[in-house]
Structure formats: C-alpha cells, structure tokens
Amino acid sequence: MTANRKNCSMEHLYAVLNSTHNGIIAVDNHGIITLFNRGAEKILGFSTQEALDQKVDALFNVPSLLTTLRSGRPDVGRNVVINGKSIYSNRSPVYRDGKQVGAVAIFQDTTDIEKLSQELAAAKNSVEILETILETTYDGIVVVDKNGIITRFNKAYQSFLGIDEKNALGRAVEDVIENTRMHIVVKTGKPEIGETQKIQGHEMVVMRIPIYKKGEVVGAVGKVLFRDVKEIRSMVEKLDLATKELKYYKGEVMRLKGSRYNFKNIAGRCEKMLQAKNLAKTAASGSSNVLIRGESGTGKELFAHAIHDLSLRRYGAFIRVNCAAIPAGLLESELFGYEGGAFTDAKKGGKPGKFEMAQGGTLFLDEIGDMPSEMQAKLLRVLQEKEVERLGGERIIRLDIRLIAATNRDLEELVRKEAFRQDLYYRLNVLKIEIPPLREIREDIPLLCERMLQEVNEDLGTAVETIDPGVIEILKAHDWPGNIRELKNVMERAVAVNTDRQQVVRKHHLPIYLLDMDTGQNSGALQPDKNAPEWLTGGTLSEILAKTEKAAIENALRAAGNNRKKAAEMLGIHRSGLYQKINRYNIGAGNSGPD
Numbered sequence: 001m002t003a004n005r006k007n008c009s010m011e012h013l014y015a016v017l018n019s020t021h022n023g024i025i026a027v028d029n030h031g032i033i034t035l036f037n038r039g040a041e042k043i044l045g046f047s048t049q050e051a052l053d054q055k056v057d058a059l060f061n062v063p064s065l066l067t068t069l070r071s072g073r074p075d076v077g078r079n080v081v082i083n084g085k086s087i088y089s090n091r092s093p094v095y096r097d098g099k100q101v102g103a104v105a106i107f108q109d110t111t112d113i114e115k116l117s118q119e120l121a122a123a124k125n126s127v128e129i130l131e132t133i134l135e136t137t138y139d140g141i142v143v144v145d146k147n148g149i150i151t152r153f154n155k156a157y158q159s160f161l162g163i164d165e166k167n168a169l170g171r172a173v174e175d176v177i178e179n180t181r182m183h184i185v186v187k188t189g190k191p192e193i194g195e196t197q198k199i200q201g202h203e204m205v206v207m208r209i210p211i212y213k214k215g216e217v218v219g220a221v222g223k224v225l226f227r228d229v230k231e232i233r234s235m236v237e238k239l240d241l242a243t244k245e246l247k248y249y250k251g252e253v254m255r256l257k258g259s260r261y262n263f264k265n266i267a268g269r270c271e272k273m274l275q276a277k278n279l280a281k282t283a284a285s286g287s288s289n290v291l292i293r294g295e296s297g298t299g300k301e302l303f304a305h306a307i308h309d310l311s312l313r314r315y316g317a318f319i320r321v322n323c324a325a326i327p328a329g330l331l332e333s334e335l336f337g338y339e340g341g342a343f344t345d346a347k348k349g350g351k352p353g354k355f356e357m358a359q360g361g362t363l364f365l366d367e368i369g370d371m372p373s374e375m376q377a378k379l380l381r382v383l384q385e386k387e388v389e390r391l392g393g394e395r396i397i398r399l400d401i402r403l404i405a406a407t408n409r410d411l412e413e414l415v416r417k418e419a420f421r422q423d424l425y426y427r428l429n430v431l432k433i434e435i436p437p438l439r440e441i442r443e444d445i446p447l448l449c450e451r452m453l454q455e456v457n458e459d460l461g462t463a464v465e466t467i468d469p470g471v472i473e474i475l476k477a478h479d480w481p482g483n484i485r486e487l488k489n490v491m492e493r494a495v496a497v498n499t500d501r502q503q504v505v506r507k508h509h510l511p512i513y514l515l516d517m518d519t520g521q522n523s524g525a526l527q528p529d530k531n532a533p534e535w536l537t538g539g540t541l542s543e544i545l546a547k548t549e550k551a552a553i554e555n556a557l558r559a560a561g562n563n564r565k566k567a568a569e570m571l572g573i574h575r576s577g578l579y580q581k582i583n584r585y586n587i588g589a590g591n592s593g594p595d
C-alpha cells in the first residue's frame with residue numbers, strides 16, 4: 001500500500017495511525033521506539049511521551065520487536081499476555097530502499113474476545129448436555145415458541161406418537177398433538193401441572209410450563225410425566241396395598257409380642273394422672289427398671305403396656321408374669337425355663353423361660369410383692385448378672401430385657417417386715433410410678449365413664465351414648481375399692497341391662513349396691529328411685545336378681561346376634577351354664593341360634 005503524497009501529509013498519516021483501534025509500535029534498528037500510537041497507549045497503559053525514545057524491551061518483558069529485528073522475518077499471529085491482557089500481534093521488519101531500518105508491531109487486545117469465546121464454549125457445553133437429556137429421557141418433551149409453533153420435539157415423543165421430528169417442527173402444536181393446550185399456555189402464561197390429556201386413547205399426565213424472557217412469554221415446554229394414568233393408578237394401588245400390609249403386620253407383631261395398649265388408652269387428665277403419665281413417658285424413653293405401685297384395678301398393667309409400646313423395645317416381646325397366680329413351685333421353671341429331661345414332667349425339647357421369651361423386649365412382673373422369698377433371691381441374681389441358665393441346662397443366656405414390676409402392696413412395709421428383700425427393692429425401684437386410686441381422682445370420673453362407655457359399645461356393638469348427670473353424681477360419691485376396673489364393670493353392666501335400648505345410662509342401669517348407697521347418702525333416708533323400672537322395685541332380692549340375670553342374658557344374646565357361644569363369652573360364663581339359664585328363664589323358646 002502506498003500513500004497519495006499530495007493528500008497524505010505526516011499529520012494526516014499520524015491522524016490515521018492514531019484513529020485505528022489497533023496498537024502500533026515501530027522501532028529503529030536499535031530497538032528504540034520511534035512510533036507509539038493511541039491504540040498502543042490504551043492497550044499497554046503507557047503514554048506516547050513515556051514510550052518514545054525508550055528501548056522496547058525496557059517497557060515490555062515479553063518476546064519483543066527485538067526478536068523480529070534480529071531475525072529480519074515477519075512474526076504473525078502471536079498471542080502474548082501483557083499486564084494481564086491477552087494481546088494478539090503481528091510483527092514485521094521495516095525495509096526502506098531494500099535495507100532493514102527497524103520493525104513494526106500491530107496488535108489488539110483480545111481479552112474480551114477470549115472471555116466471550118470461553119463463555120460460548122461453556123454455553124455450547126450446556127446446550128449439548130441439555131440436548132442429550134432431551135433426547136435420552138423416557139418422557140416425551142415438546143417445546144413451542146410464543147405462537148405455539150413446535151421448535152423441539154424429542155425422540156420419546158416422536159416414537160410415542162409415531163410422528164417424525166421433520167413432520168412436527170415448524171407446525172402448530174395443536175395440529176400435531178391431540179388435545180394439547182400448549183398454544184393456550186403461551187397465551188395465558190400460566191403453568192399447568194399434573195393435568196390429564198387423552199392422547200391416542202391413553203389418559204396421560206402432563207405438565208405445561210411457559211418460558212419467560214424479560215417478563216414476556218417466549219414459548220412453552222410440555223412434558224408427559226407418565227405415559228398413562230393407569231401406571232399411576234397401579235402404583236398407588238401397589239403403595240396402598242403395601243401400606244395396608246405394613247399396618248397389618250405391625251398389628252400382628254404387636255399382637256404376637258403382647259403389647260396391646262398405648263398411652264392413648266390411658267384416660268385421665270387430673271394432676272395426679274398427668275404426673276403418672278409423664279413419669280411413665282420418661283421411663284419409656286430410658287432403659288431402667290420401673291416399679292409401678294397402685295391399688296388393684298388402677299391400671300398398672302395398662303401403664304406397663306404403654307411404657308413398652310412407647311419404648312425402643314416396642315417390636316420386642318411384652319411378657320407378663322403374674323407372680324401371685326403361679327404356684328411357688330412352678331414360678332422358677334416359668335421364669336427360667338428348663339432343658340429336656342430336667343425333671344420328671346419336663347417337656348421333651350425343654351421350654352424357654354419368660355426371661356428368654358422377653359429377650360429384646362419387656363418383662364412385666366405383676367404382683368411382685370407376692371413373689372416367694374427364694375425366688376426374690378434368684379431374681380436379684382439375674383438382675384445383677386444380666387444372664388440366665390435354664391433349669392437342668394448349662395448354656396448361659398445373656399439377657400437384654402427391661403423389667404417392669406408392679407404391685408398393689410406396700411413394698412416398703414414388706415421390706416420393713418423382711419417379707420421383701422431390701423436389695424431387690426432397690427434394684428426394682430429405679431423409677432417408681434404411683435398410680436392414684438379412683439377415689440383420689442374423682443374429677444376424672446365423667447371422662448373415665450365416657451371412655452369406658454365407648455369401649456363397652458365397641459365390644460358389644462351397642463350405641464349407648466351418654467350418661468345421666470344423676471348417675472355421674474352417684475358414681476362420684478362412691479369409694480371405688482375396685483378402682484377403674486370396678487367402674488368399667490359398672491358401665492358394662494349398665495349397657496347389658498339396658499334392654500329397652502335407651503341411649504342414656506340411667507340410674508336404674510346401675511347395680512343395686514350403688515343405688516343403696518345413693519339413697520342413703522344423698523337423702524339421709526331410704527327413698528325408692530322414681531326412675532327405677534318396675535322389675536327393680538317389686539319383689540325380693542333373689543327375684544330382682546333373677547329378672548336382672550334374664551334381662552342381661554337376653555341383651556347379650558341380642559348383641560351376639562343370637563350366637564350362644566359368643567353370648568356366653570360376653571357374659572363371662574361357660575356355655576353349659578348359659579344353656580341352663582336359658583332353659584330356666586325360658587328365653588327365646590323355639591328360637592335357638594347357632595352355638
């Protein structure tokens with residue numbers, strides 16, 4: 001390129017050189033800078049004054065024009081980094097009249113371009129990943145632009161609909177996919193998730209999501225979540241079945257392991273009951289031995305079950321031993337078990353003891369205060385050593401059990417009288433729960449009655465709903481030596497004698513002993529109850545009892561659908577006893593039900 005000498009003065013040439021975006025540096029044969037344009041100033045950060053007449057390598061510590069001077073050859077397309085900037089340069093020697101008189105470098109800052117190209121590479125990478133996902137996913141995916149024209153249509157969708165990509169791209173989505181709403185979603189801008197859409201006879205679950213750019217809908221993506229609702233239905237059915245099975249097996253485990261009650265079964269919200277329940281919950285979260293004290297019928301066993309049920313041992317066994325009910329001679333073999341041939345009546349293969357059976361669970365020793373003293377010593381040893389040996393056996397079994405003991409006796413008094421070992425008492429009494437007698441928690445009587453009534457209704461299939469306030473008053477005034485068990489019996493009886501199927505428990509449904517007390521206590525004189533039914537007021541006591549018995553049997557037969565076996569069970573008597581009474585009272589003559 002040559003300049004037009006007429007129009008191209010030195011000033012004009014400098015103006016041209018200074019206007020280029022590129023940096024230009026020229027040096028003479030000694031490497032002294034003779035030209036340093038504005039572009040070079042901007043890129044390299046030196047002013048022309050600073051650069052001119054300087055040796056080029058004093059300014060930049062990079063392969064410089066000196067190399068070009070030395071080689072006398074052009075050096076094109078070099079990338080160097082100067083002051084953290086990426087510089088792309090071309091260098092050439094300068095010849096005048098056939099002689100090398102210096103060198104020139106023309107360069108530009110490519111930092112931004114490089115950044116851009118890195119970003120582009122990353123974006124390309126992301127696009128490739130998304131492409132792969134789109135094409136390999138099992139779900140059908142379609143993308144439309146803001147006019148509802150298909151721009152993407154993945155392989156899964158193509159094969160499901162039997163339509164090629166080339167026959168779908170560029171077409172209105174409603175012309176390609178049946179019952180679609182993608183063209184509507186791009187208008188409403190509202191996502192539709194979990195909708196069903198019938199395609200080729202299949203109810204499919206789909207989602208349609210609008211794509212926004214700078215607040216404007218630019219398209220939408222649609223996805224088939226499941227190929228067919230039937231798939232979900234069958235999954236839900238399977239899940240449902242599995243949940244039911246799990247519930248059933250959990251119930252079975254609980255039933256087999258023996259824990260039947262939990263804290264929900266314990267009614268009572270007075271201060272004393274709450275204290276007992278809170279203490280029992282604390283006991284459940286730990287592993288120490290527990291001693292439950294309370295009069296008969298206060299709910300000691302119920303508490304023991306609830307503690308087991310709430311503890312980490314809930315899937316282990318709950319084994320109950322009534323120390324008072326098992327003859328002293330048998331208690332040892334019951335607790336320790338025996339090996340075959342250990343004694344004359346021993347079973348052939350031996351028998352595990354209750355300690356062994358409670359492994360991983362809870363051993364509930366009821367009526368511990370009645371345990372014979374030699375057994376107390378043996379129990380103490382087990383608690384100390386945490387191992388047992390079957391009678392006649394040699395194998396030592398390490399024990400992992402929690403012991404809950406209960407008694408209605410005053411253990412401290414028994415210890416004082418030396419009827420109960422003090423060392424065993426201390427071992428058992430790690431955490432003591434006192435259950436109050438019913439006479440001390442009278443405020444809970446209405447609640448307890450309600451709960452008992454509910455339980456009785458469930459057991460007998462009856463629907464007696466409420467209790468007359470007068471009845472509650474009588475019940476509150478009673479001393480309840482049999483505690484909650486007695487209250488439960490009273491409610492059971494009240495429902496059983498409720499032959500006229502009233503929905504309310506009334507005074508005449510109560511046993512006579514409570515009514516006697518009522519008339520005596522409340523009026524100070526014996527007054528017949530005006531509400532009492534006729535059969536309760538007329539006749540001798542044995543006649544009234546007979547009438548009551550007859551009514552109770554009739555009611556039980558009704559509740560049991562005339563099934564005598566069930567009725568006998570409900571009444572707690574033997575079947576033959578029931579037959580005798582049916583004959584005696586001539587109940588349901590000619591109408592005998594199944595037995």
Ligand SMILES: Nc1ncnc2c1ncn2[C@@H]1O[C@H](COP(=O)(O)OP(=O)(O)OP(=O)(O)O)[C@@H](O)[C@H]1O
Pocket residue numbers: 265266267268294295296297298299300301302303366408451484485488
């Ligand atoms: N707080 C309560 N809430 C509901 N039912 C209760 C409550 N306490 C006791 N019961 C019921 O009363 C009856 C007697 O309870 P449980 O057998 O637990 O008493 P106990 O103190 O162990 O009696 P015992 O000392 O005679 O063995 C059971 O039917 C039980 O369900």
